[in-house]
Amino acid sequence: MKKKLSAPDLNREAKIEAFDRLLTIMDELRENCPWDKKQTLESLRHLTIEETYELSDSILEGNLNEIKKELGDLMLHNVFYARIASEMKAFDIADVLNSICDKLIERHPHVYGDVVADNEETVKANWEKIKLKTGNTSVLGGVPQSLPALVKAMRIQDKARGVGFDWEKKEQVWQKVEEEMQEFKNEFLPAGNTETNDAIDKEKALAEFGDLLFSLVNYARFIDIDPEEALERTNKKFIKRFQYLETESAKDGKKIGEMTLTEMDVYWEKAKSV
Numbered sequence: 630m631k632k633k634l635s636a637p638d639l640n641r642e643a644k645i646e647a648f649d650r651l652l653t654i655m656d657e658l659r660e661n662c663p664w665d666k667k668q669t670l671e672s673l674r675h676l677t678i679e680e681t682y683e684l685s686d687s688i689l690e691g692n693l694n695e696i697k698k699e700l701g702d703l704m705l706h707n708v709f710y711a712r713i714a715s716e717m718k719a720f721d722i723a724d725v726l727n728s729i730c731d732k733l734i735e736r737h738p739h740v741y742g743d744v745v746a747d748n749e750e751t752v753k754a755n756w757e758k759i760k761l762k763t764g765n766t767s768v769l770g771g772v773p774q775s776l777p778a779l780v781k782a783m784r785i786q787d788k789a790r791g792v793g794f795d796w797e798k799k800e801q802v803w804q805k806v807e808e809e810m811q812e813f814k815n816e817f818l819p820a821g822n823t824e825t826n827d828a829i830d831k832e833k834a835l836a837e838f839g840d841l842l843f844s845l846v847n848y849a850r851f852i853d854i855d856p857e858e859a860l861e862r863t864n865k866k867f868i869k870r871f872q873y874l875e876t877e878s879a880k881d882g883k884k885i886g887e888m889t890l891t892e893m894d895v896y897w898e899k900a901k902s903v
Contacts, residue, residue: 652722655708670713677706689861735759757791768792779857782846790850799851806844813837870900 638644658665684699711722736756739746746752757768768791772784789795796802816834849856874896875885883892 651704651708655705655712659709659712665709668709668713670710673706673709673713677703680706685861689858689865753787753791754793757788777857779842779846779860782843783850783856786847786850796847796851799848802844802848802851806841806848809837809841809844813841870897870903873900873903 660666680699680702684696684703687695687699707725708722711720711725715721734741736759737752738744738755738759739752744755746755760768760771768788769785772781772788776784786795796805813834816837817829846856849859874893877896877899878885878888878893885893
């Protein structure tokens, strides 16, 4: 069995002490705080989703102090769920931690066994094969149904790639993008329909647009771009520029809903240089 060697962790004792402190506080809150006593697995769910997105925002902003805070919030949620489950006699935090430890050891035979894996792609391929051997009936079975569609497309493609179902070259993927773009144009801008959208088959156009987005996500993966991150950066950029437009036009005594597009474009162009 292989062992992963590392330098001694001089802060290990402090980390264990901090985790024990969190467990103690969680127990105290659960027993003494009216709000904490009332929470259930279901009531915490939407809060956990919110905290996850807040962590995502902090990462995109590169704010390490906020990342630390949001990780703390999520750590609290993990401990909270485990505490509730222990009350239900289902499992406790030790079961949770041992479960992930066992899973990591099983999924990394190149570290804890005799399998050879010298690159990331081999590791990911082994991961998916092991999952199929341990009860998963489909490579795509582990993709959560409630994931946002863009993230889900990334995960679907990534998992399919892990078992060899993928394009060989990025040029092939881009050719697919162009093919899907043309199919969408054919559906959205049918010949002779330049004045109205009434004759458009909306269901088919929707399907073709979905195919186009899926192929663009695929191409982004081939050139090592996270499409979710790319789109969110563009969202933030648009918000920043639009809010500049609102603020600066107001200083000039103009109301955003009463300006012409030409007037707004003046502020928009200025916003690009800020």
